[in-house]
Amino acid sequence: MKTIPIVSGAKPDTGHIEEYSANFVQFLLRAEAECGVLAEYNLAGQETILLSGVEAQEFFFRGSDENLSRAAAYQAMVPVFGPGVIFDAPPDKMKSQLKIQVDALRYQNMKNYAPVIAQEVEDWIADWGDEGELDFMDEFLELTIHTATHCLLGKDFRDKMTAEFKTLYRDLEAGLQAIAFVDPYMQQPIFEQRDRARERLEEIITAMIDERRNSDIEYNDALSTFMTGTYADGSYLTSTEVTGLVIATIFAGHHTSSGTSTWMLTELARHPKETAAIVEELNAIYQQDETLSHNALREMPKMESFLNEVLRVHPPLVVLMRRVINDIEFDGHAIPAGKTVAISIFGSHLNPEYFPDPEFFDPRRTEPETMFAYIPFGGGRHKCGGNAFALLQQKAIFSALLRRYSFEIVDHSDSYVDDLSGMVLRPQSPCRLRYKRRVS
Ligand code: HEM
Structure with a gap:
């Protein structure tokens, strides 16, 4: 050897x-x-x-x-996902849970999520006015929590619970520091806070499950897929397991998506010629139909190539x-x-x-034609299950933004660099960009 x-x-x-x-x-x-x-x-x-x-x-x-x-x-x-969930489940249960999770994110479900994401994006930019400057890292972190809670847990939750959810989610995330990889059960205030947040989240989601089980309303969100999915023996997931899948799905999609959107916008601002070509592509698509939710599901070769290059140079994982x-x-x-x-x-x-x-x-x-060379979404059996959702979200965001506004970097181009302090790569904060309404 x-x-x-x-x-x-x-x-x-x-x-x-x-x-x-x-x-x-x-x-x-x-x-x-x-x-x-x-x-x-x-x-x-x-x-x-x-x-x-x-x-x-x-x-x-x-x-x-x-x-x-x-x-x-x-x-x-x-401890973040909960006992018996994914990385703590026996292999056969883990496989079923991953399958149920990926079922909720299948391409066929994108037509349910497209109007939700489109509405979130429209609401987000509704009061931007003609011009301004924003830290887009912060903005995209917020937007992607809104889209995730709305698509996963439905409109009622998004309207009433998102503020509390954000605090709980922050406490869960805070428990994922380097020492958690040494021993996530040490006596530490951040771990106690993490465990309290996990408990409260389970209370909220259990109440939602009970309410839904007693209602005739048909839901088209991920929670309903998690609630109706079954193990090989026909049994349903427990509230702890459903809560765990909700958390795991938000964790998988949040920083990956917000980091990608922030780098995407920064690179678009740095590359005006390519951006003009993408705007032309969008105008042609929107000439036939103005609906953001329909169009976000359509092919956009120029925008997609740009996104692919963003994911090559700045892969979130x-x-x-x-x-x-x-x-x-x-x-x-x-x-x-x-x-x-x-x-x-x-x-x-x-x-x-x-x-x-x-x-x-x-x-x-x-x-490249060779497999396993370009791998932003991983590969093999655990390849990203949220790939279709991620693509839909990026297309909805950038269709809405680029048709209405143009963007410029505020600071020196070299100061927009990767932040490597977390587990997921993203641009260093603040990531300031200036926007200006396009004259049609
Ligand atoms: C640009 C955005 C995204 C990137 C670059 C990305 C990347 C990845 C990668 C590299 C993996 C493989 C991890 C491994 O092999 O250990 C993965 C797995 C996964 N991702 Fe994503 N992801 C993105 C967005 C999302 C979104 C938005 C969701 C959900 C809404 C999601 C859900 C998942 C799930 C469920 C898995 C685990 C699949 C399994 O274990 O079978 N991802 N992702």
């Missing part, structure tokens, strides 16, 4: 955690440059192997849940991880149980073999 090279610079007690925490994107690029396809590093005791290149990425994505466990790598999420459960082997290297394997989406999107001049933002690029 060949030996897996170890990345230089490890400290005796803590390994590479300091350098990794300071800038994990740069660390992973250095690891690949120094060691090649397999690179081992140590995050305060957790020995991790970075797999780089399309063959290694394919091996990662095609790994079975039994050998490469997502659940074991993401145990910090268990930079690194994916799995825990090795049974000894495995890749390319003559033994990878023993207990280690973690990781892939860097960011690194993959900078591979010059598939993306010539990879640092250059070029919305005319076409997606």
Whole structure:
């Protein structure tokens, strides 16, 4: 068996955690440059192997849940999602829950969500006036909580509960700091707050489930899919499990979508020529029909290529991880149980073999034919279940914004950079942009 090279610079007690925490994107690029396809590093005791290149990425994505466990790598999420939910469920239940979750996000349901998202976007920009300046990172974080609560939990919830939900959600998120990945059950005020928020959320959602079970109204939101989905033996999910799916779905879609929208708008503002071409494309579509919710479901090749390039250069999920459960082997290297394997989406999107001049933002690029080279939504069995929802949302937002307003960056172009302090990549706050109403 060949030996897996170890990345230089490890400290005796803590390994590479300091350098990794300071800038994990740069660390992973250095690891690949120094060691090649397999690179081992140590995050305060957790020995991790970075797999780089399309063959290694394919091996990662095609790994079975039994050998490469997502659940074991993401145990910090268990108190947030709740007991018995996804990463804490036995394998057969986890599969059913993921299927029910993805059912709610299937392409066919997008016609239910399109008018909801369209209405949220219209309400958001209704009082913008002719011109102004906003921190769009903040704006998109707020908008995507509104769209998520509205599509997942329905209009009543959106109208009455969103303010309380935002506070609870903030407390849940605050419990996801680096120490949660060491031990999410330590006695810590942030964890107590997280647990109280989770309890309160379950109370609210249980009351909604009870109310709906006693009502004849037909709902078209994700909550109704979660409530009517069943396990293999025909039993329904408990309130704890339904609450967990609601939280897990919002977590999966919130920062990924808000970060993408903010980078999308910033890159559009930086690329006026390409933006003009997208506006032309939109005008042609809207000439036939003015309805935002219909049009957001239609194809928009220019806008979609631009979005693809945004997701290549700024992939919201930079690194994916799995825990090795049974000894495995890749390319003559033994990878023993207990280690973690990781892939860097960011690194993959900078591979010059598939993306010539990879640092250059070029919305005319076409997606490489080779599978597992362009992977903003992951791949294999756990590929993003919210892909269709995410695309619909971006199209609705940018159809509404670009037809009405033009955008400019406020600060120096070089000051709009990736913020790597959280688990999901996004532009550094504040992300100030100026808008001005278009003269038709
Ligand atoms: C641009 C936006 C988005 C990006 C870039 C993105 C990216 C990803 C990636 C890379 C994964 C794979 C994770 C892994 O393999 O460990 C994933 C999984 C997932 N995403 Fe997304 N996502 C986005 C938006 C959304 C939205 C809006 C939702 C829901 C409303 C969502 C729901 C999910 C779910 C449910 C999974 C897990 C699927 C499974 O385990 O079977 N995502 N996403």
